[in-house]
Amino acid sequence: MKARLWPLLLIVAAGCAAPELAPIRDARPTRLQRGERMLVEASAPLFDVGPPVTVTFDALGVTLPARAVAPDRVVATLDEDSPPLAGASTITVAQGAHRWTSDARTPFDVELCAPALQHLANGWAARLPGPAWLWWALALLMAAAIVAAPLPVVAGLIVVWERKISGYMGSRFGPNRVGPNGWLQWLADGLKLLMKEDIVPSAADPRLFRAAPYLAFLGLFLTFIVLPFSRYAIVADLDVGLLFLLSVTSLVVVSIIIGGWSSNSKWALLGGMRSAAQIVSYELPASVALLTIATLTGSLSTQRIVAAQGGWPWQWNLFHDPFTFVAFFIWFVSALAEGNRTPFDLPEAESELVAGYNTEYSGFRFSLFPLVEWVNIAVIGAVGTLLFLGGWRLPFVDNALIDAHPWLDACGFVVFVAKDLAIVFVVIWIRWTLPRFRVDQMMSLCWKYFIPFSFVCFVGELGWVWLMPPLAGRIVAGVLFAVFGVGFGGWFVARVRDNARRYHDLILNDALGRGDA
Amino acid sequence: MSERRGYFGKIAVAARTVSEGLAVTLAQFFRRPTTVQYPDRTRVPVVDSLPERYRGFLEVDMDICTACKACERDCPINVIAIDVEKRGNERVMTRFDIDMGKCMYCGICVESCPVPAQASGDAEPTKCIRMTREFEGATSEFSSLTFRFVKPGDPVAAYRPTKGAVPATPKRGLIAREVRRRAQSGNPLAFRWSLAQQAGGALAELTRQDAVLARAEELAGKVSAASANAPNASAPNASAPSANAPNDFAALIVGEGLAKTDCGKCGWPTCRAYADAIAAGRERALARCEPGGARSTRDVTLLVQLRKGASPAEAAAQAIATTLRHHR
Numbered sequence: 114m115k116a117r118l119w120p121l122l123l124i125v126a127a128g129c130a131a132p133e134l135a136p137i138r139d140a141r142p143t144r145l146q147r148g149e150r151m152l153v154e155a156s157a158p159l160f161d162v163g164p165p166v167t168v169t170f171d172a173l174g175v176t177l178p179a180r181a182v183a184p185d186r187v188v189a190t191l192d193e194d195s196p197p198l199a200g201a202s203t204i205t206v207a208q209g210a211h212r213w214t215s216d217a218r219t220p221f222d223v224e225l226c227a228p229a230l231q232h233l234a235n236g237w238a239a240r241l242p243g244p245a246w247l248w249w250a251l252a253l254l255m256a257a258a259i260v261a262a263p264l265p266v267v268a269g270l271i272v273v274w275e276r277k278i279s280g281y282m283g284s285r286f287g288p289n290r291v292g293p294n295g296w297l298q299w300l301a302d303g304l305k306l307l308m309k310e311d312i313v314p315s316a317a318d319p320r321l322f323r324a325a326p327y328l329a330f331l332g333l334f335l336t337f338i339v340l341p342f343s344r345y346a347i348v349a350d351l352d353v354g355l356l357f358l359l360s361v362t363s364l365v366v367v368s369i370i371i372g373g374w375s376s377n378s379k380w381a382l383l384g385g386m387r388s389a390a391q392i393v394s395y396e397l398p399a400s401v402a403l404l405t406i407a408t409l410t411g412s413l414s415t416q417r418i419v420a421a422q423g424g425w426p427w428q429w430n431l432f433h434d435p436f437t438f439v440a441f442f443i444w445f446v447s448a449l450a451e452g453n454r455t456p457f458d459l460p461e462a463e464s465e466l467v468a469g470y471n472t473e474y475s476g477f478r479f480s481l482f483p484l485v486e487w488v489n490i491a492v493i494g495a496v497g498t499l500l501f502l503g504g505w506r507l508p509f510v511d512n513a514l515i516d517a518h519p520w521l522d523a524c525g526f527v528v529f530v531a532k533d534l535a536i537v538f539v540v541i542w543i544r545w546t547l548p549r550f551r552v553d554q555m556m557s558l559c560w561k562y563f564i565p566f567s568f569v570c571f572v573g574e575l576g577w578v579w580l581m582p583p584l585a586g587r588i589v590a591g592v593l594f595a596v597f598g599v600g601f602g603g604w605f606v607a608r609v610r611d612n613a614r615r616y617h618d619l620i621l622n623d624a625l626g627r628g629d630a
Numbered sequence: 631m632s633e634r635r636g637y638f639g640k641i642a643v644a645a646r647t648v649s650e651g652l653a654v655t656l657a658q659f660f661r662r663p664t665t666v667q668y669p670d671r672t673r674v675p676v677v678d679s680l681p682e683r684y685r686g687f688l689e690v691d692m693d694i695c696t697a698c699k700a701c702e703r704d705c706p707i708n709v710i711a712i713d714v715e716k717r718g719n720e721r722v723m724t725r726f727d728i729d730m731g732k733c734m735y736c737g738i739c740v741e742s743c744p745v746p747a748q749a750s751g752d753a754e755p756t757k758c759i760r761m762t763r764e765f766e767g768a769t770s771e772f773s774s775l776t777f778r779f780v781k782p783g784d785p786v787a788a789y790r791p792t793k794g795a796v797p798a799t800p801k802r803g804l805i806a807r808e809v810r811r812r813a814q815s816g817n818p819l820a821f822r823w824s825l826a827q828q829a830g831g832a833l834a835e836l837t838r839q840d841a842v843l844a845r846a847e848e849l850a851g852k853v854s855a856a857s858a859n860a861p862n863a864s865a866p867n868a869s870a871p872s873a874n875a876p877n878d879f880a881a882l883i884v885g886e887g888l889a890k891t892d893c894g895k896c897g898w899p900t901c902r903a904y905a906d907a908i909a910a911g912r913e914r915a916l917a918r919c920e921p922g923g924a925r926s927t928r929d930v931t932l933l934v935q936l937r938k939g940a941s942p943a944e945a946a947a948q949a950i951a952t953t954l955r956h957h958r
Contacts, residue, residue: 282655284664546655547648562641605653612657619660 137215140204140223141417151177151189151223153206158184160208170223171214172202181208201513253338256348260337268487269299275487275541282545306480314377314473321375325368326474326481332364333485333492340495341416343505343526344515354415355403358496359396362451365485366392369453369460372482373470384469387552388460392451394556398563399447402440405567405574406430406500409437419504420512427594431501434581434589436573438597441501443567445536448493450555453486455544457555494536498529502536505529669766677763677803682752685735686765688728689806690779691799694745694758697723697788701739701759709733715785722785730767731775732892737761745791747799755796758789762803769814772891772921777809833957836924837950846932846942846949849886853936856882879937880905887930889921896920908934917956924957 138156153168160166160181168189169176179189187206201220206213215221241248273288273296280287288295313319339354341347351357366388373385407413409430410421422429430437450457461469471482498504505525515521550558577586613619635643668676680686702710709732713725745758767775780786791797835841856878883905884890890901896918898904907913908930916934919926931952935945 278659281661281663282659284658284661286663286665286667542652542655542659546651605649608650608653609656612654613660616657616661618662618664620662 135216136213137204137206139411140215140221141412141414150191153179153187153189153204155185155187155206155213159211159213160184160187160206164208166206166208169205169207170200170202171205172220173200173223179206253349256338260340260346260348264334264337264488265303265484266299267491268484269303270296271487271490271537272302272483273298274537275544278538278541279545282542303480307477309476309479311476311478312473316377317473318375318377321371322473323478325372325375326478326485328368328371329365329485330481332361332368333488335361335364336492336496339415340492341419341499341504342495342529343522344416344512345522346526347416350414350416352412352414355407355413355418358415359400359403362489362492363392363396365489366451369470372474373460376470376473378473380467380472381470384460384466384472387466388453388470390552391453391457391459391555394559395447395450395457395563398443398559398567399451401564401567401571402444402447403500405437405440405570408571408574409433409578415499419499419506422503422506424503424506424508424510426503426598427590428506429501429503432590432593432598434574434577434586435593436570436577437501438593439566440570440574441497443563443570444500445493445497447559447563448496449540449543450559452489452493452540454490454540456547456550458549459552459555490537490540491533493540494533495529497536498532502532504532677765680763680765682754682763684763684765685737685761686763686803687730687761687767687777687806687810688733688739688759689762689764689777689802689809690726690728690759691747691805692723692726692779692786694747694789694791694797694799695723695726695786696745696758696791697721698744700742700744704738704742706736706738707732707734710739714788717785721788723780723788724785726779726786728777728779729775730777731772735761745789746796748796749799749802751801756799756802758799760802762806764803764806764810767810771814774814777806777813779805779809781812833924833953836928837953839946839950842928842932842946842950843942845929846936846946849929849932850936850942850945852882852886853879853933857937879933880909883908883930883933887922887926887933888919889923889926891921893921916952924953927956928953 136155136157136159137153139152139154141152151168160183162181162184164181166179166181166187167176168179168187177189177191179187181187200223202223203217203220204215204223239245276298277287277289277295279285286295288298291298291301313322336358338348339351339357341350369388369392370385373381373383373388376382406418410418412418412421418430426432431441432438449455453460460466461471466472471479474482505528507521507525507528510521510525515525581589666672672679677686697712697714699712699714702708702712709729711725711727711729712723714721715724716722739759740757740761743757743759746755747758747760749756749760769775880902884901888901888905892900894900896904898907898913901919904913904918908916916930917927919930928949931949932945935948936942940948
């Protein structure tokens with residue numbers, strides 16, 4: 114009895130009631146189809162499926178023909194030749210003599226302007242022979258190629274950065290010879306790998322052996338389609354964004370297993386098998402943790418998940434409620450495990466397996482595996498940023514302002530990359546702090562701790578979204594941020610200072626002229 | 631301890647210890663690296679940071695060398711080679727070589743040197759031959775560690791010391807650096823032996839019929855001269871001097887055939903031991919001198935054949951066959 118009372122108490126304490134829902138609940142563009150369409154959702158089954166419907170954007174003064182696909186769903190279609198629509202507006206749906214309007218206090222962001230490339234693709238698809246979806250997919254791949262072209266550079270720079278961080282954590286320099294302060298080391302390493310002989314072991318399965326690195330690369334490359342670097346810098350804002358992310362990253366696992374198996378070597382096979390066991394295990398808590406966020410946002414679209422958060426830390430999903438807070442850590446550790454990063458780098462444990470699944474690879478084929486591994490860190494950072502750390506959102510800046518001042522979009526990009534790099538730093542930092550787990554430890558962490566906790570988070574989040582009034586929710590977020598963001602952060606900084614106080618050779622002291630040399 | 635904790639206790643321990651570990655590594659991250667970036671980014675050149683009595687390369691200030699050969703005589707492993715000639719009424723040194731690849735840095739040569747000197751920048755007096763703080767001798771060519779203080783064809787007159795005077799000498803290390811540079815750039819010894827070790831073109835050159843025949847005739851003269859020094863070795867007397875015959879022949883093998891590096895790759899401790907064994911018939915393998923390569927095989931074979939009484943033409947044919955068999 115008592116347990117059922119606490120949400121009610123919170124409601125009373127917060128002094129607010131659940132808002133009354135307008136008949137039109139939601140409106141968003143759908144983008145996996147040819148032509149630009151807008152999906153409008155009603156809060157109750159209002160429409161007759163069949164008779165014609167119109168959707169009016171009141172503030173823009175535009176009415177589009179529409180079709181009721183379900184009693185509570187209407188799809189409006191933007192004519193290919195009509196100008197793009199953009200702006201904040203309420204939406205009115207009319208069918209026969211009935212009219213339903215959305216809540217006037219919260220107008221929707223109408224953005225029926227396809228990104229240029231996508232619009233172009235739509236045009237081609239209409240004119241070129243053959244199935245339209247094929248052209249559309251080709252255009253999508255081209256756009257992804259543009260986004261992913263700097264991928265090797267990103268991987269290279271992260272490699273150099275990691276080596277520098279590991280160096281400084283061990284009182285060494287790391288690479289500092291090639292290029293300015295060593296930042297071109299990745300070029301030298303890459304060139305060296307390209308020069309090397311490409312060896313396929315005679316006992317290997319040649320086709321699978323050759324295919325595996327490309328599969329790994331492809332799996333990672335595809336994630337860049339849905340990563341929202343800023344409001345505009347996204348290849349395609351798929352409605353199934355998160356699902357897409359999960360499925361294509363699984364391709365990396367497949368490639369690791371293929372590589373391990375086809376090498377026909379004990380080291381490689383053991384590495385591949387370990388990897389399979391590990392990633393299949395950790396896929397579960399990671400996905401359920403992501404589901405927590407999907408539940409909260411009510412969408413799998415990456416751009417909408419970012420849009421649901423705010424620019425300030427207490428508006429991030431990380432501090433939204435205790436369940437997302439725990440889900441973040443479950444997701445983060447699982448992502449480490451899925452990316453084969455220390456302390457979960459059992460598939461490539463040097464001391465036991467030489468190099469694990471890629472033992473038999475050399476030259477260019479080999480270089481793809483580390484490339485994927487390090488880009489994967491960047492992808493982990495990007496996914497964490499967009500899901501939990503507010504993505505590219507800036508304080509005081511809403512979408513209308515970004516549309517008015519495009520440089521703000523660049524700021525958003527910078528903010529996104531900065532958060533991404535912060536997570537990358539933590540990933541590297543953890544690698545140089547924690548030793549490798551044993552297999553049984555790794556498995557018990559996943560199955561005994563993460564999986565139960567991730568389901569608790571998921572179910573708890575369902576309850577939270579269902580029962581928690583907005584004001585109380587905001588208070589909880591503020592408390593979470595104060596306790597964990599500020600309080601724990603402060604404690605941690607104090608611990609670092611405590612440790613650093615024993616050293617007289619801090620770089621900071623050098624900079625301030627207080628060093629001992 | 632952690633065994634006694636419950637499910638949630640373990641989680642708390644994990645969170646706390648991981649945070650502590652991360653705090654430690656982050657504090658380390660802000661420390662200045664302790665790496666010494668040898669060789670080019672040290673605060674002072676490494677050579678200058680070494681103590682004054684450091685035993686690095688030997689160097690000789692030829693301007694104050696009296697050609698007394700004390701160092702050569704006292705060197706326990708014959709690292710130093712000095713040739714002195716008389717030109718008019720002046721003694722000149724035509725060779726002053728130190729094989730730093732063989733030197734064991736014992737410093738006995740410095741002890742025995744009778745010429746004191748004061749090098750600029752040093753607190754203590756030093757000698758004409760002295761140890762420096764130079765130590766970087768990495769090379770791909772063993773023979774480029776032979777430091778030649780007399781340039782070939784440019785003999786140096788011996789110094790006549792004034793009693794009681796301590797002559798000034800350049801800062802220690804400058805001469806060693808210069809000599810090392812010369813040794814590594816164009817050492818004729820290195821050049822000759824590297825040619826000998828090459829296969830292909832050089833081998834064809836070494837086994838050309840007329841070249842081998844010319845060499846056989848040249849060596850035949852030397853072999854007969856060595857035999858003339860002593861009674862005929864093939865019909866030995868009972869008396870003592872006959873023991874010298876193989877010795878002279880062995881000296882000929884060392885001088886004309888072997889590389890004189892005492893590397894031990896032939897299985898004998900020194901070149902002389904190998905040559906003695908060949909001369910006495912205890913060693914039948916004539917192609918064992920690795921640093922000498924094909925040239926050594928050819929010349930040793932020639933010498934052995936000639937001593938057996940073969941004509942230069944027969945010896946040359948045999949030498950060509952043996953050399954090609956072992957070095958192609």
